[in-house]
Amino acid sequence: MSLASLQATVERDQAAIDLVVARLAERFADRFSTSDAMREQHGHTTTWLPNQWPDGVVFVRSTEEVAEIVKLCAEHGVAIVPFGTGSSLEGHVNAPAGGISIDLSQMNEVLEVHPEDLDCRVQAGVTRKQINEYLRDTGLFFPIDPGADASLGGMAATRASGTNAVRYGTMKDAVLGLTAVMANGEIIRTGGRAKKSSAGYDLTRLLIGSEGTLGIITELTLRLYGIPEAIAGGVCAFPDLEAACSAVILTIQCGIPVARIELLDTQQVKACNAYSKLGLAESPTLFVEFHGTDASVREQSELFGSIARECGGGEFSWATKPEERSRLWAARHDAYWAALGLRPGAKGVSTDVCVPISRLAECIGETYRDIEEMGLIAPIVGHVGDGNFHVLVLVDVDSQDEIAKAEEFVERLNWRALDMEGTCTGEHGVGQGKMKYLVREHGAGLDVMRTIKRALDPHGILNPGKIVRLD
Amino acid sequence: MSLASLQATVERDQAAIDLVVARLAERFADRFSTSDAMREQHGHTTTWLPNQWPDGVVFVRSTEEVAEIVKLCAEHGVAIVPFGTGSSLEGHVNAPAGGISIDLSQMNEVLEVHPEDLDCRVQAGVTRKQINEYLRDTGLFFPIDPGADASLGGMAATRASGTNAVRYGTMKDAVLGLTAVMANGEIIRTGGRAKKSSAGYDLTRLLIGSEGTLGIITELTLRLYGIPEAIAGGVCAFPDLEAACSAVILTIQCGIPVARIELLDTQQVKACNAYSKLGLAESPTLFVEFHGTDASVREQSELFGSIARECGGGEFSWATKPEERSRLWAARHDAYWAALGLRPGAKGVSTDVCVPISRLAECIGETYRDIEEMGLIAPIVGHVGDGNFHVLVLVDVDSQDEIAKAEEFVERLNWRALDMEGTCTGEHGVGQGKMKYLVREHGAGLDVMRTIKRALDPHGILNPGKIVRLD
Numbered sequence: 035m036s037l038a039s040l041q042a043t044v045e046r047d048q049a050a051i052d053l054v055v056a057r058l059a060e061r062f063a064d065r066f067s068t069s070d071a072m073r074e075q076h077g078h079t080t081t082w083l084p085n086q087w088p089d090g091v092v093f094v095r096s097t098e099e100v101a102e103i104v105k106l107c108a109e110h111g112v113a114i115v116p117f118g119t120g121s122s123l124e125g126h127v128n129a130p131a132g133g134i135s136i137d138l139s140q141m142n143e144v145l146e147v148h149p150e151d152l153d154c155r156v157q158a159g160v161t162r163k164q165i166n167e168y169l170r171d172t173g174l175f176f177p178i179d180p181g182a183d184a185s186l187g188g189m190a191a192t193r194a195s196g197t198n199a200v201r202y203g204t205m206k207d208a209v210l211g212l213t214a215v216m217a218n219g220e221i222i223r224t225g226g227r228a229k230k231s232s233a234g235y236d237l238t239r240l241l242i243g244s245e246g247t248l249g250i251i252t253e254l255t256l257r258l259y260g261i262p263e264a265i266a267g268g269v270c271a272f273p274d275l276e277a278a279c280s281a282v283i284l285t286i287q288c289g290i291p292v293a294r295i296e297l298l299d300t301q302q303v304k305a306c307n308a309y310s311k312l313g314l315a316e317s318p319t320l321f322v323e324f325h326g327t328d329a330s331v332r333e334q335s336e337l338f339g340s341i342a343r344e345c346g347g348g349e350f351s352w353a354t355k356p357e358e359r360s361r362l363w364a365a366r367h368d369a370y371w372a373a374l375g376l377r378p379g380a381k382g383v384s385t386d387v388c389v390p391i392s393r394l395a396e397c398i399g400e401t402y403r404d405i406e407e408m409g410l411i412a413p414i415v416g417h418v419g420d421g422n423f424h425v426l427v428l429v430d431v432d433s434q435d436e437i438a439k440a441e442e443f444v445e446r447l448n449w450r451a452l453d454m455e456g457t458c459t460g461e462h463g464v465g466q467g468k469m470k471y472l473v474r475e476h477g478a479g480l481d482v483m484r485t486i487k488r489a490l491d492p493h494g495i496l497n498p499g500k501i502v503r504l505d
Numbered sequence: 506m507s508l509a510s511l512q513a514t515v516e517r518d519q520a521a522i523d524l525v526v527a528r529l530a531e532r533f534a535d536r537f538s539t540s541d542a543m544r545e546q547h548g549h550t551t552t553w554l555p556n557q558w559p560d561g562v563v564f565v566r567s568t569e570e571v572a573e574i575v576k577l578c579a580e581h582g583v584a585i586v587p588f589g590t591g592s593s594l595e596g597h598v599n600a601p602a603g604g605i606s607i608d609l610s611q612m613n614e615v616l617e618v619h620p621e622d623l624d625c626r627v628q629a630g631v632t633r634k635q636i637n638e639y640l641r642d643t644g645l646f647f648p649i650d651p652g653a654d655a656s657l658g659g660m661a662a663t664r665a666s667g668t669n670a671v672r673y674g675t676m677k678d679a680v681l682g683l684t685a686v687m688a689n690g691e692i693i694r695t696g697g698r699a700k701k702s703s704a705g706y707d708l709t710r711l712l713i714g715s716e717g718t719l720g721i722i723t724e725l726t727l728r729l730y731g732i733p734e735a736i737a738g739g740v741c742a743f744p745d746l747e748a749a750c751s752a753v754i755l756t757i758q759c760g761i762p763v764a765r766i767e768l769l770d771t772q773q774v775k776a777c778n779a780y781s782k783l784g785l786a787e788s789p790t791l792f793v794e795f796h797g798t799d800a801s802v803r804e805q806s807e808l809f810g811s812i813a814r815e816c817g818g819g820e821f822s823w824a825t826k827p828e829e830r831s832r833l834w835a836a837r838h839d840a841y842w843a844a845l846g847l848r849p850g851a852k853g854v855s856t857d858v859c860v861p862i863s864r865l866a867e868c869i870g871e872t873y874r875d876i877e878e879m880g881l882i883a884p885i886v887g888h889v890g891d892g893n894f895h896v897l898v899l900v901d902v903d904s905q906d907e908i909a910k911a912e913e914f915v916e917r918l919n920w921r922a923l924d925m926e927g928t929c930t931g932e933h934g935v936g937q938g939k940m941k942y943l944v945r946e947h948g949a950g951l952d953v954m955r956t957i958k959r960a961l962d963p964h965g966i967l968n969p970g971k972i973v974r975l976d
Contacts, residue, residue: 150754150863151892193703204701206710207678222950228859229891230675231928232664232714233946234935234972235954239677239710243703260760283621289731289797291762326760327808330801337798388699392621420700421622457702464705472705479693482961483706489960490953501705 046131050110054134055090057106065093065140076117076127076135081383082429082437083125083466088115088135095140097213097221097252104250104495105219107134113498116246118188119161121180123384124465126192126245130499138187141252144168152258153210153227158187158251165256174258177202180461181367187251192463193243197366200286200419201293201325202259204461206242213253214241217491227255240486245463246497248490262325265293266335267359268352270322270342271315275299275402278318279395281338281345282418285322286391288341290334294323295419296366299398302373302413309372310365315348320418321366322352323359366415373413373426380411380428385444385467387451388422388460397454398423401447408443422460449474464501472501517602521581525605526561528577536564536611547588547598547606552854553900553908554596554937559586559606566611568684568692568723575721575966576690578605584969587717589659590632592651594855595936597663597716601970609658612723615639623729624681624698629658629722636727645729648673651932652838658722663934664714668837671757671890672764672796673730675932677713684724685712688962698726711957716934717968719961733796736764737806738830739823741793741813742786746770746873749789750866752809752816753889756793757862759812761805765794766890767837770869773844773884780843781836786819791889792837793823794830837886844884844897851882851899856915856938858922859893859931868925869894872918879914893931920945935972943972 058066067073073087094100107114113133120127129135141157144165148154149172156165163183165176180189180196188194190212195204202208211225224237241249272278278297285292298306298319307314320342324334331354339350353359365372374382389397398414405412405425416423425447427440448458448471458464458471472480484502487494494504529537538544544558565571578585584604591598600606612628615636619625620643627636634654636647651660651667659665661683666675673679682696695708712720743749749768756763769777769790778785791813795805802825810821824830836843845853860868869885876883876896887894896918898911919929919942929935929942943951955973958965965975 148861148863150758151861152757153861193701193707195701199701203678206707207674216949216953220949220952222953223948224950226928226946227861227926228893228928228931229862230664230666230670230859230893230931232930232932232934233928233939234714234943234951235719235957236664236677236707236710236714237947237950237953239707240957243705243707248706260758262760286623287621287731289733326801327804329804330797333798333800388701390619390622390624390698391700392619422699422701455698457697457699457704459703460699460701461703463703468704475697475704476708477694478687478691479695479708480705481691482687482693482708485960486706486711486957489956 047111050112051089051132054106054110054112058090058092058103058134062092067091076120076137077129078120079125079128080123081125081467082431082440083128086128086130088129089132091135091137093137093140097215100136100215100250100252101219101221103134103136104215104217107495108217108219108493111493111495113495115497116191116250118159118185119183121182121184122188122192122465123462124467126463126465126500128466136250138185138252145253147172149174151227153255154258155253155255156186157253159185161185162189169258173261175261176256177259178205178208186254186256190242190251190254191245193461195461197294197296197417199417200295201291206239208257209238209242209254210257211255212238212241212251214249214251216249217496225255243463245465245500247487247501248496264328264331264354265323265325265359266331266352266354267323267362268335268350269314269319269362270350271317271319271348273317273346275318275398276395277346278320279418281320281342281347283391284341284345285338286419288337290337292322292419293325294321296321297416297418297423298369299414301376302369302415305372305376305413306365306369309375310368312365321362369415370426373428376413377411377428381431382426383429383440384424384426385447386422386424386460386462387447387456387458388420389451389454389456391421393454393456394418394421397450400450401425404443404446408439410440410443420460421456466500469501518582521583522560522603525577525581525583529561529563529574529605533563538562547591547608548600549591550596550599551594552596552938553902553911554599557599557601559600560603562606562608564608564611568686571607571686571721571723572690572692574605574607575686575688578966579688579690579964582964582966584966586968587662587721589630589656590654592653592655593659593663593936594933595938597934597936597971599937607721609656609723616724618643620645622698624726625729626724626726627657628724630656632656633660640729644732646732647727648730649676649679657725657727661713661722661725662716664932666932668765668767668888670888671766672762677710679728680709680713680725681728682726683709683712683722685720685722687720688967696726714934716936716971718958718972719967735799735802735825736794736796736830737802737823737825738794738833739806739821740785740790740833741821742788742790742819744788744817746789746869747866748817749791750889752791752813752818754862755812755816756809757890759808761808763793763805763890764796765792767792768887768889768894769840770885772847773840773886776843776847776884777836777840780846781839783836792833840886841897844899847884848882848899852902853897854900854911855895855897856918857893857895857931857933858918858927858929859891860922860925860927862892864925864927865889865892868921871921872896875914875917879910881911881914891931892927937971940972
């Protein structure tokens with residue numbers, strides 16, 4: 035994808051930008067930077083999209099500071115790109131119109147914890163690991179785990195989920211309310227601390243997944259859970275993909291409240307064996323985890339074991355000892371690094387789609403044929419309880435040929451998911467990379483999204499060039 | 506609340522209405538009615554709000570018919586009020602600007618059921634009892650149960666929930682996707698069959714709870730669940746409200762996946778004893794239900810029993826026999842009728858608020874003092890696992906004094922809930938009755954809601970006079 039095509043829809047007024055940069059430099063002193071290194075880092079992408087720098091980066095410490103910057107940028111028509119930790123995967127933090135990157139990483143305070151209500155309020159720069167470390171002594175935890183130690187604001191903005199989503203839902207379920215700065219600099223608080231409400235339009239859910247294009251999330255009220263009394267987990271190998279997927283479908287249908295159920299394909303298992311020194315059978319494998327009481331995790335494990343056997347799976351050995359579980363899930367979390375080992379020197383580009391679970395085996399099967407026919411190295415891991423899977427394409431990014439081939443592969447994958455009544459992204463978000471699929475996925479709904487964007491950000495200053503085009 | 510104040514914000518052009526009525530009469534023949542009885546029934550309210558009739562009622566059979574009517578009304582600036590079963594509680598189906606009531610009750614087809622994906626697609630007029638009867642042989646069920654046999658479209662439009670919400674969530678969680686007709690007559694399909702998606706703005710959640718003011722929901726894709734292998738339930742009396750609330754808080758904190766946990770206050774227990782011939786101890790009482798395997802419901806019941814004891818509760822006797830459980834839950838469902846028996850001839854007006862669960866005892870306690878000091882008869886039942894409770898005020902609606910007193914009571918209740926970081930409605934919705942509380946609850950967020958309403962329905966034809974005022 036060329037830089038020109040990404041920039042086509044957004045305007046850039048250098049005089050206005052220079053003015054805003056000068057004002058911010060004066061106002062924020064050493065919390066504002068225009069250094070090349072800082073700008074490059076804040077426009078970086080984790081994919082093959084070209085890096086598009088902002089003109090300056092400001093490190094904010096409060097909602098009011100964000101509002102002040104937004105008002106200044108609004109006055110001069112300068113673009114704003116909110117930045118959490120930069121772990122997004124579809125070019126979300128790229129700055130195709132330049133402008134100001136608002137880095138929220140210093141807004142990292144846990145503001146309130148209410149153990150009785152199982153909720154807390156945090157600033158948007160708090161990361162998921164940080165909140166869980168903070169909560170450790172309370173017996174509570176925050177379950178959404180997208181892998182990366184992302185900021186909670188960024189996770190909300192991209193509607194992140196991850197391995198625990200099959201049990202605990204996604205960011206749309208985990209957030210009770212938000213504080214956000216809108217395009218005119220107005221500060222709003224959506225939702226609240228009540229567990230449910232029917233009081234008007236769901237602005238919380240509108241902002242979640244809007245990727246900074248409708249407002250900048252500065253604080254979040256999060257739903258927490260008690261740390262389960264018992265956690266059990268295990269691994270089970272299957273003769274083929276269909277068998278593994280059947281086991282997943284039956285597990286969900288039987289109402290086993292599985293906390294995680296992750297698929298690793300044969301190639302990924304090989305990579306993990308090599309990287310994490312495991313001795314797993316090299317065939318499609320499910321990693322599973324159960325949360326509950328001692329008795330209930332035993333029951334869940336036994337039920338799953340019998341389902342796995344019924345589907346032709348190998349022996350299901352489950353473990354409740356933290357160190358055994360930790361070893362397995364560390365390997366799952368290191369899947370990315372392990373996969374890189376399959377082709378040293380290559381860049382791993384992760385893409386995701388999500389389909390109805392009944393189509394999962396078929397969708398992954400067709401994707402395999404593409405991988406083989408196109409001669410790619412591209413292991414698959416999946417949050418299969420949700421029908422969501424990732425392909426990590428290992429690309430030599432210096433080869434235009436390879437990038438073109440990888441792009442074609444990703445394109446075919448997305449059309450395939452849409453053909454199967456799925457979505458072009460289960461959890462990574464749209465950013466710049468998935469915009470072209472939205473026309474097909476949403477049809478006339480995309481016009482409605484555009485109408486909302488125009489109404490809430492009439493000058494198009496909030497993270498321009500992401501999700502919807504206004505021209 | 507006077508009729509004038511409800512009508513103040515919406516305009517009525519009789520010539521335009523007459524024209525639309527004539528066109529609809531010609532087009533829909535006996536599926537269009539202007540009879541007084543029909544109009545009165547479709548503008549009816551279940552509260553003390555005055556009945557405001559639409560000018561005509563049209564019974565639609567397809568999304569395309571809805572689109573056709575919306576286009577006609579849009580062309581002439583005539584108001585539209587979507588109508589499901591009319592069980593809403595805050596004047597949602599009143600027609601302050603007259604216009605056309607679109608009755609969706611004949612759109613009552615179950616379109617698709619996908620047992621392996623645990624989802625189904627239905628027309629908006631299908632009711633919750635109908636879908637569960639339809640699903641019976643599949644081993645699946647749809648869990649959202651607001652009490653009334655409401656239409657699923659209406660339940661989505663008001664973000665309904667009910668007794669099962671503590672375990673299964675609300676309509677915002679139960680709906681995967683929608684078909685809706687927007688104010689310009691365009692048909693959109695939001696969401697889809699994938700269990701999760703990060704592909705753009707969450708139009709599904711924006712329409713859920715929008716009460717027909719942003720679009721008319723005509724079809725829904727719903728998330729289904731396997732009927733639990735075992736269901737156990739029971740009753741436990743507590744010495745006072747605080748003790749009952751403490752038991753609820755501990756139950757949730759311990760992660761017991763309780764399926765229902767309902768509070769009946771002493772007055773309601775008395776009413777149920779009389780109406781449903783129960784012999785319950787007359788003090789604050791929790792009705793609870795557990796879903797799971799045989800072993801897990803036994804474990805959940807025992808855990809709850811020990812929590813209840815710890816909180817000073819009486820003996821917790823739990824039952825797995827369907828007939829025993831049915832008798833209890835029938836009594837819970839009949840709570841409304843039972844309460845009416847406390848004051849024969851009075852109308853029962855139900856209002857709801859929702860607060861953080863830690864404030865529940867305090868909120869209900871202060872509400873009691875009001876009931877006592879104001880001399881009202883007003884039993885309380887609550888979906889206390891969510892911090893949500895209902896007060897059924899028994900009013901002589903022919904007495905302006907009584908209505909004024911009841912309105913003052915409701916007003917104080919709402920401000921109280923908001924003071925406690927709660928919401929003015931947990932599940933009934935805004936309609937006409939709760940609009941005045943939104944300013945305080947949402948602050949600047951209400952401007953954002955108004956901006957969205959203006960953008961998506963610029964002529965204000967969709968259910969005018971509900972949720973937000975445009976003037």
